[in-house]
Amino acid sequence: MPDPSPPVAEVIASNTREVVAEVYPGATVPAFGSWVEVETEDGTVLYGLTSHAEIGSVEPGRQAAALGADYDRDRIRREMPQILELVRTTVRAQILAYWDGRSRRDGRPVVRQTVPPRPAALHDRVQVCGPEAVAALAAPFDVLRTLARNPDPAVPADDLLAAALRNLSDAHGDEGDAILVEAGRALARLLDEDHERLQSILRRVR
Numbered sequence: 001m002p003d004p005s006p007p008v009a010e011v012i013a014s015n016t017r018e019v020v021a022e023v024y025p026g027a028t029v030p031a032f033g034s035w036v037e038v039e040t041e042d043g044t045v046l047y048g049l050t051s052h053a054e055i056g057s058v059e060p061g062r063q064a065a066a067l068g069a070d071y072d073r074d075r076i077r078r079e080m081p082q083i084l085e086l087v088r089t090t091v092r093a094q095i096l097a098y099w100d101g102r103s104r105r106d107g108r109p110v111v112r113q114t115v116p117p118r119p120a121a122l123h124d125r126v127q128v129c130g131p132e133a134v135a136a137l138a139a140p141f142d143v144l145r146t147l148a149r150n151p152d153p154a155v156p157a158d159d160l161l162a163a164a165l166r167n168l169s170d171a172h173g174d175e176g177d178a179i180l181v182e183a184g185r186a187l188a189r190l191l192d193e194d195h196e197r198l199q200s201i202l203r204r205v206r
Helices: 073-079 131-135 142-149 157-171 173-190 195-203
Strands: 009-014 018-023 035-039 045-057 087-099 125-128
Touching: 018 045, 035 131, 045 157, 087 142, 131 157, 142 157, 142 173, 157 173, 157 195, 173 195
Parallel strands: none
Antiparallel strands: 009 018, 009 125, 018 087, 035 045, 035 125, 045 087
């Protein structure tokens, strides 16, 4: 079920829980909380939630310096394009589900909402998931369990949950509100009925 959209990034570090990918020059950086997919050599498709993006120097330890108020983006591109060649953007995505490339039920891919058996390989391509792929990551909402019970300590967990719910709702179109209600009920159980926290998350969805 890989999305036909062109790759936007390339894996530069990987394990079974996450991938770090370098965004191609000119490509749109995947938004925080958006779903991305990586198709591995054996046809397995890994699904990850973008949890971090960072812009920095290509050279480790080298920090960018301010150019002054007279320089805007257009002037930098026109007069100092070499500066942009020394900058790279990386994203980190938490791997939350996978499809083995074969299993189907009623003609639809069976997406397993759990850690995959093997990580992505270096230089595998990263694509932004289309609505169909995102919609398949709904019930039984085990991805929410992973995000709520095993959060990345470097990521604001509630903001990531809100972004994941927003994208899940949008992917279902007219049925988005119903999916959001269903997901909210599942999340309430995961949060041990902490309704104040749940309402705080849901307020950020819309």
